[in-house]
Amino acid sequence: MTRALLFTVVILLGAVAGVFGYQVWDQDRPEPRPDLTLPDLQEQPRSLSEWDGRLIVLNFWATWCPPCVEEMPLFQRLQDEYGDRGLQFIGVAVDRPDAVAEFVAEHDIRYPILYGRQAAMSAGQDFGNQAGTLPWTVIIDREGHIRHVFDREVSREQIEPVLLDLL
CATH class of the missing domain: 1.20.5 (Single alpha-helices involved in coiled-coils or other helix-helix interfaces)
Structure with missing residues (x-):
């Protein structure tokens, strides 16, 4: 027993x-990252899956959001520096397309920008932004998994080590 x-x-x-x-x-x-499909500034539907296999920085922003506007030039510089290593910034503007197009042209933002109002806010919720705060930045690894979220304006000192670790 x-x-x-x-x-x-x-x-x-x-x-x-x-x-x-x-x-x-x-x-x-x-x-794992949720699906996302929104129009670009040429009114073409774009799916996040187009960039599968790359390290994606998905940034929810608006032209009327001062911290968002502050970080956009940094994101373009990082895209220029690390794009050839597989980094892809994608902006999701919670805004009107005319305001976004004007802002993008004025500030020489060359990475893909998608837009929407309610659809973009809903997409932000899918990526964890339940409060609807901006900016909201999500880092998605090459396998399509969410690896990091910044729930406020991000500096180079905060984001670059995360990117380099995943590149």
Whole structure:
């Protein structure tokens, strides 16, 4: 009887350890990115899947958002510096297309810009922005997993180490 009880205890401990181990492993797995399709400034629908295989920096922003406007030149510089290594910035403007087109031309932003009002806000929620704050920047690795979120304006010192780690 003692052997049977010992055997049962060992089996139970193994099961508990297995469940706990799976939960820890599951928490460390990055979250897969949601789908996203919005129009670009030429009114063409663009899907985030077009850039699969690249390190994507998805930035939700608006022309009327001062911190958003502040970080846009940095994002263009980083795109210029690391684009040939597989980095792809994509802007999602929560704004009117005419205001976005004017801003992009004025500030020489050359990476893809998608736009929408309610659709862009809904997309932001899909990427974790439940409060609708701007800017909201999501870093998606080459396998399509969300690896980092910045919930405010980001500096070069904050974002560049994350990018270099994933490039």
